[in-house]
Amino acid sequence: xxxxTLSQVTKSFGATQVIRGVDLNVENGExxxxxxxxxxxxxxxxxxxxxxxxxxxxxxxxxxxxxxxLAPARREIAMVFQSYALYPHLTVRDNMGLALKQAGTPxxxxxxxxEKAAEMLDLSHLLERRPAELSGGQRQRxxxxxxxxxxxxxxxxxxxxxxxxxxxxxxxxxxxxRLHRELGATMIYVTHDQVEAMTLADKIVVLRGGVxxxxxxxxxxxxxxxxxxxxxxxxxxxxxxxxxGKLGLRSDTLGIRPEHLEPGSGQISGRxxxxxxxxxxxxxxxxxxxxxxLTVRQFGEQDYAVDEEVGLSFDPNRAFHFDAEGKRxx
Amino acid sequence: MSQARNSTARSLAAHAVLILYTAIAxxxxxxxxxxxxxxxxxxxxxxxxxxxxxxxxxIGYRTVLAQGDFFLYFQNSLIVTVxxxxxxxxxxxxxxxxxxxxRFRGNTLTGLYLALGIMIPIRLGxxxxxxxxxxxxxxxxxxxxxxxxxxxxxxxxxxxLSEFMRGVSDDLKNAGRIDxxxxxxxxxxxxxxxxxxxxxxxxxxxxxxxxxxLWFPLILAPSEATKTITLGSQVFIGQFVTNWxxxxxxxxxxxxxxxxxxxxxxxxxxxxxTAGAVK
Numbered sequence: 001x002x003x004x005t006l007s008q009v010t011k012s013f014g015a016t017q018v019i020r021g022v023d024l025n026v027e028n029g030e031x032x033x034x035x036x037x038x039x040x041x042x043x044x045x046x047x048x049x050x051x052x053x054x055x056x057x058x059x060x061x062x063x064x065x066x067x068x069x070l071a072p073a074r075r076e077i078a079m080v081f082q083s084y085a086l087y088p089h090l091t092v093r094d095n096m097g098l099a100l101k102q103a104g105t106p107x108x109x110x111x112x113x114x115e116k117a118a119e120m121l122d123l124s125h126l127l128e129r130r131p132a133e134l135s136g137g138q139r140q141r142x143x144x145x146x147x148x149x150x151x152x153x154x155x156x157x158x159x160x161x162x163x164x165x166x167x168x169x170x171x172x173x174x175x176x177x178r179l180h181r182e183l184g185a186t187m188i189y190v191t192h193d194q195v196e197a198m199t200l201a202d203k204i205v206v207l208r209g210g211v212x213x214x215x216x217x218x219x220x221x222x223x224x225x226x227x228x229x230x231x232x233x234x235x236x237x238x239x240x241x242x243x244x245g246k247l248g249l250r251s252d253t254l255g256i257r258p259e260h261l262e263p264g265s266g267q268i269s270g271r272x273x274x275x276x277x278x279x280x281x282x283x284x285x286x287x288x289x290x291x292x293x294l295t296v297r298q299f300g301e302q303d304y305a306v307d308e309e310v311g312l313s314f315d316p317n318r319a320f321h322f323d324a325e326g327k328r329x330x
Numbered sequence: 331m332s333q334a335r336n337s338t339a340r341s342l343a344a345h346a347v348l349i350l351y352t353a354i355a356x357x358x359x360x361x362x363x364x365x366x367x368x369x370x371x372x373x374x375x376x377x378x379x380x381x382x383x384x385x386x387x388x389i390g391y392r393t394v395l396a397q398g399d400f401f402l403y404f405q406n407s408l409i410v411t412v413x414x415x416x417x418x419x420x421x422x423x424x425x426x427x428x429x430x431x432x433r434f435r436g437n438t439l440t441g442l443y444l445a446l447g448i449m450i451p452i453r454l455g456x457x458x459x460x461x462x463x464x465x466x467x468x469x470x471x472x473x474x475x476x477x478x479x480x481x482x483x484x485x486x487x488x489x490x491l492s493e494f495m496r497g498v499s500d501d502l503k504n505a506g507r508i509d510x511x512x513x514x515x516x517x518x519x520x521x522x523x524x525x526x527x528x529x530x531x532x533x534x535x536x537x538x539x540x541x542x543x544l545w546f547p548l549i550l551a552p553s554e555a556t557k558t559i560t561l562g563s564q565v566f567i568g569q570f571v572t573n574w575x576x577x578x579x580x581x582x583x584x585x586x587x588x589x590x591x592x593x594x595x596x597x598x599x600x601x602x603x604t605a606g607a608v609k
Contacts, residue, residue, distance in 0.1 A: 052504050073510030085501035089523055102510035146509075158501075 003028045003186035004049065004154060009058035011044055011210075018044050020210040021058070026188065026203070031180050033189045035197040035233070036207035042190045043158055045207070049188060050079050050156050063153055073102070078147035079156040082163055084139040086131040086146075092118075093127040096146045110149075117148040120179070137168045144176070148183070157189040161196060173199060194234055198222070206230050228326035231255045237283060237295045242268070244321065246290040251321035251329050256314050258283070258297035266313025270294065272304045286310055359585065366390050366578035373574055390579030393566075399554065400580070403562035408587060410472055410558060411540050414479035418536050419529055421480070422487025423495075427517050429488070430495040431503070441492065447485030452478070453545060463550055470553040478546050483536040494528035495521060530595040541588050559584045 004026040011019035018041045026032045034042040047053040049060055051072035060067050067075050078099070086095050096117060097110045105113075118124045121141045131139055140160060147155055157176070161169045177200055180187055191197055197204050198218045206213040206221065206229070214226045218234075225231035231239045235257060242254040247267060263284065270288035282302040286294045296312065304310070321329040364380055365373045372385035379385070394400050429441045452459075459478060460469075468474040498521050506516045522529070547561040563580035566573040 047504075050504075050508060052507065072504075072508045077508065079505065079508050081501035081505060083499055083501045085499060085505035087502070087506075087520065089519070098511075099509035146505075 002026050003030065003063060004032075004188065005059075005061040006045075006049075007059045007061070009045070009048065009060060010056045011041070011048060011053060012056045017056075018210050019048070019056075022207075022210075022212055024205060024212065024215065026186060029184050029186055031177075031187045031189065031200055031202045032205060033191060033197040033201035033203070034205045034207055035191055035194055036213075037233070038192055040207040041210040042192075042207050046156055046158055046188060046190045049154070050077055051075050073099075075154075076150075076152050077154040077156055078150045078152040079158065080140075080143045080147050080160045082159040084131070084136075084143045084163070086139055086142055088131055091128050091130055092123060092134070092142050092145075095131070095142060096149045099146070099150045113149045113151070114145075117145040120148065120182070121145045121175070136164055137172065140164060140172060141175075144179070148179070153186065155185055155187040157187065159191055160189075161191070161193075176200065194236060198234070204234075206233060225255075225320065226328050228253060228255065228322050231320060231322075231328075237297065239320075240291070240294045241322075242291045242294070249321070252324040253322040253326070255320035255322060256318065258295040260314055260318040261294065261296045262313045262315075263296055263298070263310050264313060266311040268294070268312040268314075270310060270312065272306055272308045272310055274306065275304050277301060284310075286312060288312075362578050363582050363585075366575070366582040368575075370575055373578075387575070390573075390575030390577075391583075393573060393576040394579045394583065397562075397565070397576075399557070400559075400562060400583075402555070403557050403559045404583075404587070406472060406556055407541060407559040407584075410475045410479065411537055411587075411591075413472075413476045414483060414540050415533055415537055417476065417480040418483035418487050419533060422484050422532065423491050423522060423525070423529065424517070425484070425488045426491035426495050427521060429492045441488075444488045445485055447481075448489060452482045456545070456549060460549055468550075470551050470556050472551065472556055474550045475546055475556075475558075478550065479540045479543075483532075483540070486535060487532045490532050491525060491528055494525045498524050530597075533595050534592060537591055538588065541584075 002025045004024070006022050006024040009019060009022045010017060022045060024032075034045060036042050044053060048055050049062075051067065051070060055068050062075055062077070087098065090098065093114055096114045100110045100113060114127070115124070118127055121144060123138070123141055123145055126134060126138060126142075131142070134142065140163070143160070160176070161172055164172060173196060176187075176189075180200075189196075189200060201218055203215060204218055204221055205215050208229055214221060214230045216224075221230055221234045225234065228241060232241070232255075237258050239255045239257050240261065242256065244251045244254040247254065263286075268288055268291065270286040272284055273287040273293065274285040276283040276285075279301065280299075282298045282300065282304075284296040284298065284302070284304050286296060288294055294312065323329055361377060365377060367381045367388070367390075368379075368385045369387035369389060372379070372381070372387070381387075425444060429437060429444075463469050463474045468477070502520055502524075503516050506520050511519070542560060543558075544560045544564070547556075547558040548564075551557070552561065559580070563577055563584065566576040566580065
């Protein structure tokens with residue numbers, strides 16, 4: 001019995017079905033990330049787990065108990081929102097303690113839980129401030145603190161880093177990973193950013209159009225994708241998709257990660273159309289007649305001239321084969 | 331660009347236009363207040379003149395205060411206005427919250443139905459309203475006025491407030507739900523404080539027509555005990571003789587309470603009116 005089980009969960013808004021039968025099992029203490037392009041239903045799914053949206057059909061089970069008809073407050077969950085959603089009229093201390101106060105917890109315990117969470121998140125000196133007096137990063141830490149104070153069975157994160165700038169995002173990401181290790185709690189995390197998914201998750205759930213495309217550990221999805229969608233979504237820069245027929249192969253599409261394309265002499269010929277030097281790596285975009293624009297990732301600084309002719313080769317063992325529907329051929 | 335913005339000529343022109351408008355808007359008020367402090371002869375001799383030592387006279391105010399019941403009229407007007415305002419804001423905000431927050435069949439239709447009242451003047455229904463009040467024995471009570479004014483103010487209140495409430499972050503309300511707040515707590519503690527500027531706007535737009543109304547007090551509550559200030563001032567206007575001193579004094583006095591209420595709301599009001607424009 002896991003911390004969270006979804007069985008054949010669907011959701012319709014009027015005639016449009018946005019979640020089409022999702023099955024999922026999240027183990028105790030697992031960090032599970034829902035990832036997918038915008039509009040894939042990942043946020044809706046999270047809100048259904050939280051109880052903010054009704055489930056049209058199917059069952060949501062938290063720690064063995066069916067919670068379909070339970071109000072959000074009684075599901076023993078805590079949620080962190082993209083827009084922080086702090087109560088503007090309450091101080092940081094009251095924001096963090098409100099849920100416990102609503103549940104009728106004795107004052108001393110609330111005080112202790114708040115202080116402890118504040119200490120974990122380095123918020124102790126800000127407890128008497130109001131949300132308006134905090135920076136974005138501090139607000140999000142308060143929102144996370146508010147979740148921790150409740151000691152929930154399940155932490156839900158709805159794109160918590162999207163409103164933060166790049167540097168703060170990395171910092172907060174590390175903080176969330178640390179909290180997960182320290183608390184050992186089960187966390188469900190929604191993001192459209194595959195880097196966040198890769199770095200945080202024990203288990204990634206890739207969603208598209210309300211359907212689960214693949215579930216697995218980050219490296220499993222990277223090294224063993226089930227279809228072209230997962231192969232293209234996980235990994236940055238995106239995987240190259242080549243027309244297998246033009247290479248004399250029987251499958252429909254051939255997927256090769258940018259780091260597995262080798263410039264030099266090879267069976268694919270093209271012309272350099274753009275070069276991006278990032279210091280640690282160099283991305284070379286090669287326009288080919290047969291396969292369109294291909295990305296080549298090279299370690300370190302490399303010199304290429306735009307319009308230079310290059311040949312590309314690849315290791316057949318590193319290539320993925322897909323059929324016409326995009327399904328992986330193994 | 332920056333030169334165009336800082337140009338003194340431009341700013342002078344803008345201020346001239348605004349000052350002119352202010353003068354036009356305040357002129358009637360000025361005439362009323364100034365003349366209320368003059369004797370009858372002076373009012374007619376030179377209506378625009380400021381009272382001098384010669385023409386200064388408090389006869390108007392003395393008449394009004396000697397009339398005795400004037401404080402009662404004031405009280406009636408205040409009770410009716412404040413009570414109506416309270417109900418309009420409370421029920422308007424509640425309806426607006428339901429319309430903006432909950433998905434249910436007929437949501438849009440209900441919203442349109444509630445907003446319809448903005449376009450149809452409530453006075454068209456006067457006869458029916460009077461019949462209803464007679465049937466329920468509410469004629470000559472302040473309750474009748476409060477009920478009518480509440481109905482009159484609700485459409486605009488629902489319309490404006492539901493637009494503003496749509497702008498309140500869903501995440502905030504959901505956070506409240508997860509923390510175990512009831513829908514009522516979410517409404518009163520989270521949403522209402524955030525739409526306070528809109529509430530002030532609605533309050534001012536609702537309050538002024540109610541305070542100034544002559545129609546419904548005249549029809550529904552003309553008895554001595556329930557007269558409002560606007561109706562009470564009418565005693566000085568006769569078919570043959572009009573006591574202008576008293577009328578002007580009564581009107582000047584009647585400005586004061588609305589002015590006070592307006593000052594209370596105005597800070598919020600300006601934020602409310604410019605909320606959409608500036609941001």
